[in-house]
Amino acid sequence: MATKEIQDRSRTYLNPYAAGIWLGLVLLMTFYITGRGLGASGSIKTAVASTVNTIAPKHAQQSHYLSQFITADENPMNNWLTFEVIGVLAGALISGALAGRLKLKVEHSPNITSQRRLVFATLGGLAFGIGSQFGRGCTSGAALSGMASLAAGGFIAMLSIFGAAYAFAYFFRKNWI
């Protein structure tokens, strides 16, 4: 009986405004407990820096960008963002399981194939990765936490991210509708 209820539940989602308020409260708690906000792209950046340092240490030392994150004493992966991302994955696992949405699948619009979805996701991710390093953060770090602490850069990042998405949405509408 429990599984049937869960199957029906998998189509119900939390009201997005309520979810937003919950996220805001989580951000507030994060500031209170840890003294800093949330983040995400930083963990990918340190993962990249560690990987490049392991595979091609000379290039990593010479690169102006990567060498900032590689110090002799501390492993770049040993920072709070790595653990935050582990926590995010763990929490998402539990939340997905409770909602009955724990399934390995590619979510895409019925008009396109999953391959096309994945290709565009990769391209979009690349663009976002490059952009996030220009802006020193992504939606959670620069935009969300930045705006929460009333940083001008945070507001600009948020406006740029959503403004650019709005401007380019017309050209990619066929992927969605």
Added chain:
Amino acid sequence: MRYGMAIDTRKCVGCSDCVVACQTENNVPIGYCRDWVVEVMAGTYPELEIEIRSERCNHCENSPCVRCCPTGASHLEQGGIVTVTHSECIGCGACIQSCPYDARYSHPDGYVDKCTFCLHRIQQGQGPACVAVCPTKCMYFGDLDDPNSEVSIALENRKFKVLAPEAGTRPQIYYLI
């Protein structure tokens, strides 16, 4: 018959002749040593106290290294001298883990080695090499069970201590303080 040593910390000057003599006498490989000199400085300037000790394997009565050896390579010889039979040692490192004084090392040839109180010299009626070369004659070696040996006489009138008595190993090197 219980061989032991008494080392007068007030006469030791830290010259490390004992270290070099031991390395020469016993063909200790470069980079390894069977005995070493420790200097302890305590107090607040200008009330400083210094103690200089020449340390080595203490040839403990209740030696954990003999107890934990799985093959019996680490054993007690005449007079309570702890030695290692090279051809029985498998190089597992258990004795190294069990010594609270970190007196053993893994010889590059594979077996475990340490101070042997120069057993080969004792068998010819001489004392250990370190005792023989000490320029201040601060080390006394002999039979602790013989009240007339120089080590027993040295222990009679002076205060002495052993290292890490709380480890329960009953070491046979006494530091005259």
Added chain:
Amino acid sequence: MKEELFVSGRAIPNIDPYLNIWHWSIPVYLFLGGLAAGLLFFAGLYSILGKEKEMPTTVKWATFLAPAALVIGLLCLFIDLKHKLYFWQLYTTIRLQSPMSWGAWVLMLITPLSFLWAGSYVRELKPSWKWTFPLLNKVEVWVAAHRKGLAWAMVILSVILGIYTGILLSAFNARPLWNTSLLGPLFLVSGLSSGVATILWMSKNHAERVLLSKIDLILIGIELFLIIHLFMGFLASNAVQVEAAQLFLGGEFTVFFWVFVVILGLVFPAILEILELRGIKIPVVIPALMVLIGGLIFRFIMVEAGQITRYLY
């Protein structure tokens, strides 16, 4: 102030500045030994209880991993020896005061036993199986006839194997972090938990999985209890042990131990298993893999941190 210096300049390889004579092969062996102990213990236990039909993976199929784990573990031990040509000296004597000697002999007994047990079920897996040597047919018949006795032997030997991996470390009083009698039971429970996680991962029988999940939850609970008491014991002990405990309470191993071993290796899989028991579907590979990796990392941390702690200097 109190300052201690090596005036003669001591820098012995692997001993100074911190003892590190045991590297990766010892923790890997401790993990595989514990895993094999867990697999064989539950196989023996459920065979004695007559539950062969209800728990087929536990009694039969999971035990195929035990000989592999034991052989690889023995290989790791052999690799760690520094005087390899003399390894046979281990088997010329039994020294009751040396846990390493017990271990060598227990492994010598339990490895062939695990081969016999797993081998006796090969025909069930593949009916057309033919042994290369005809003697093995007689052995197969003998094993089937004496299964109960062998199951008892397996239960006893696997408990000794599991506990000895911990007692091995706790016998070295010179390393304050290991100088606690809790390590024996802790490593045993961790090994049993790894075994149950593996069987859970392999099992296709729902009732078996439910029972194993419950057992795993109890074992994880016991393990957390023992870990908390381990630290309470250290903090109530003498100065070197308080210092040893500080490595995990603010020192260099704090994050790795509490995040990777306790949270991701014990608490989080327990939560997932509780959810699974409540009917919420979770792919079993996730908690099982986390328990296994947590157990492996736990042994790596204990071996490395233990060698850093010392009485002197």
